[in-house]
Amino acid sequence: MSSTKPNENISFHCMDIDDRILKAIAKLGWEEPTAIQEKAIPLLLEGKNVLMRGRTGSGKTGAFAIPIIQKVIISSQVNDAKGPKALILTPSKELSNQIYSNILQLTCKCSQEVTCVDISPQVEISHQKSLLIDQPRIVVATPIRALLHINAKNLILKDSLEILVIDEADLMFSFGYEDDVKKVLRHLPKVYQAVLASATLSEEVISLKKLVLHNAVILKLEEPDLAPLTQLTHYYLNAEEEEKAVIVYTLLKLSLIDGKIILFVNTVDRCYKLKLFLEQFGILSCVLNSELPAASRCHVVSQFNDDVYKIVIASDEKAIESDLNIGQKKTGKRKKDKESGVSRGIDFQFVSAVINFDFPIDPFSYIHRAGRTARGSNKGTVLSFVSLREQHLKDEVEEYLKDGLREKCNIFQKYKFNLEEVDGFRYRARDAWRAVTRIAVREARLKEIKQEILNSKKLKRYFQENPRDLQSLRHDKALHTVKLQDHLSDVPDYIVPSSLKNIISIDKNDKKKDTNIKFKQGKNKAFKKYLAKKKDPLQGMEFTGFGEMEKMEEL
Known part of the structure; x- marks a missing residue:
């Protein structure tokens, strides 16, 4: 050897x-x-x-x-x-x-x-x-x-x-x-x-x-299973179901995450639930799982690498199999393409952050999810939400990763997020999350599969001859199985945390009925420190906790 x-x-x-x-x-x-x-x-x-x-x-x-x-x-x-x-x-x-x-x-x-x-x-x-x-x-x-x-x-x-x-x-x-x-x-x-x-x-x-x-x-x-802690930062945040939704919505809508993101969940249903939740706020995302046609899966990865898409929601293959085998016969409706792999072997390029919306079911799943970022010499960040029933899974992952380190230290850093400062986001997120019913998820799955099959077979030659119409092949389009309310894509100034108002400005586009978040140019210490943190692939993760901005401004 x-x-x-x-x-x-x-x-x-x-x-x-x-x-x-x-x-x-x-x-x-x-x-x-x-x-x-x-x-x-x-x-x-x-x-x-x-x-x-x-x-x-x-x-x-x-x-x-x-x-x-x-x-x-x-x-x-x-x-x-x-x-x-x-x-x-x-x-x-x-x-x-x-x-x-x-x-x-x-x-x-x-x-x-x-x-x-x-x-x-x-x-x-x-x-x-x-x-x-x-x-x-x-x-x-x-x-x-x-x-x-x-x-x-x-x-x-x-x-x-x-x-x-x-x-x-x-x-x-x-x-x-x-x-x-x-x-x-x-x-x-x-x-x-x-x-x-x-x-x-x-x-x-x-x-x-x-x-x-x-x-x-x-x-x-002679190296651990993952990139060193100097290259890959691991954060965790104790959060239950609806709290996870609030935090993801806030981070994405306020542009506190810089770069391309992969959101991992444990089942195919969860992929669509999260996608339908985000699209209510005008946040576009792609779904990647083993039920989609192979050509579509490859197209999603390729377009993500070409910066066409910024957010991919992926399901973990092991969790899909365990989900299929519980209370279902082998002849059940849900069929997984055995020649498909999402969390393993796929070369997503220049991923800034991996967010484990559902915590992985074992250390190996965590390793392969986290391995989507911090590839080569690039830096990356992983944020994992941990519910009470997932706490033991986090402990198992930490113990496993510690065994591969020469110097014993904590793998996970606690990410501080003050939910009280984003009450406006919390009320919106709670209603939007509950609006995504099982029926809406089922309809979304059927709709996207039919759409992908149609695109990959029936219209292939047409789109080759009409490249401008390729827009209809986008995988991050809204599925519209949940009622969309135009005002939800807007971010009113009054719900922006006061600690961030000196950092960001809101640019409203009346035609698109959407909100663009821009970062102000300033000379205060808080802004300079924020820009320094922004060099981290996940700028919001390094700058933990909205409340800390006020403390920095006092310096």
Whole structure:
């Protein structure tokens, strides 16, 4: 087993990588390799089998994608046999799409020599046959889709395959792919290079290692499961159901959260309840869960990364499964797409804050939710609401995370929020939260699913020919299953906390009947201190408690 130590300042230029790949890396803004890339890339270029374990955001995708592209370039130069050189298996369509996009970015300067396709979308295999006729060099797929094309003779690997990658290996068996993976392995050549990438070294990974890897090098980062406390700040706030709604409404409506946000809840129903609650105040958000079509899920992630959307409400996959299995038969109405993953493996980029509206059900769920932010060298913040019945879950998470720290200290900082200062918001939020009934949630779910299916199939060609009409494809539109009152999107001056009136100004747009919050320019100490705190990805979290503003103004 080999361990890696981060930040030894070895550049990509020292790794004997093709200049075209180096140019693509520079275009992506990767200044130096991450710890896992530093160790894995040279080993993979040497032809070693590697099991790499690293936390979310550690750069595992680049660690195996760069060597694959390098090897394909070399093969094309020696006129090697045509056919796929690399097969990358992932447990979800979203992750396949993400890896495919990353490979396209890394091959922007050598796309003729290095071709790549993603066959994970769940469409008729005859529609994807044309993608494989040209014999792409890299194929990305879920195990079940790869097996379908192998059985249909569209994908032949025995004569050409050199590298097999299994990403998020610790999820493969839990997603029900054990038999599919074993069947795919029967169609591979006797000798090939193999890579397993995983966030944990679970029993499932060990089982896969026995199946796939021989004489493997095991790379395990010498780092905790999450970014260090200097990079990722953890806040908690004791709050019950309606109090959570008040706080989220206040933070979002007063623009006290800076940047892009992911709100996590524990069930699909909760996704829509929170979305319907926010839309009553003119706060737009997208829902991301396993019930939506795969193309829509990938589109949401892509548009979020392109700054089209600022707020995503996501459901945790483990909680969805537990919700389905309680008091329901296996043939129940709610069906989860087993090739979907939300909290794991999806590369949401530049997420400023993760808000756990519902506290995660176990430490691993917390880790993977929190891992959506503070990726690479970026800073991030996590705010977790904790109800009385969730207190034991928070204690479990803190104990687990403390075990990975060299110096024992408190993981969670208490976030001070004075509800008395936002009484105007509280009364509004309470009524709006209660207005979102079960019937409204059910209608919203049906409406969005129908809308997404229509958009992804019926109107695809139309929107290609009429790009201006793409506005109707937005995923953050109001669902209108709860009566909207125009005045709720407005923020009257009298409900703004007095401690913030020297900081923000209200800009009302009569045409849109909405309110824009702007931060005043000033020379007082309070404002200067506030601006200093604003450098934190979540400006409101660092500046805890509205009441503290008054104290600062007295200084």
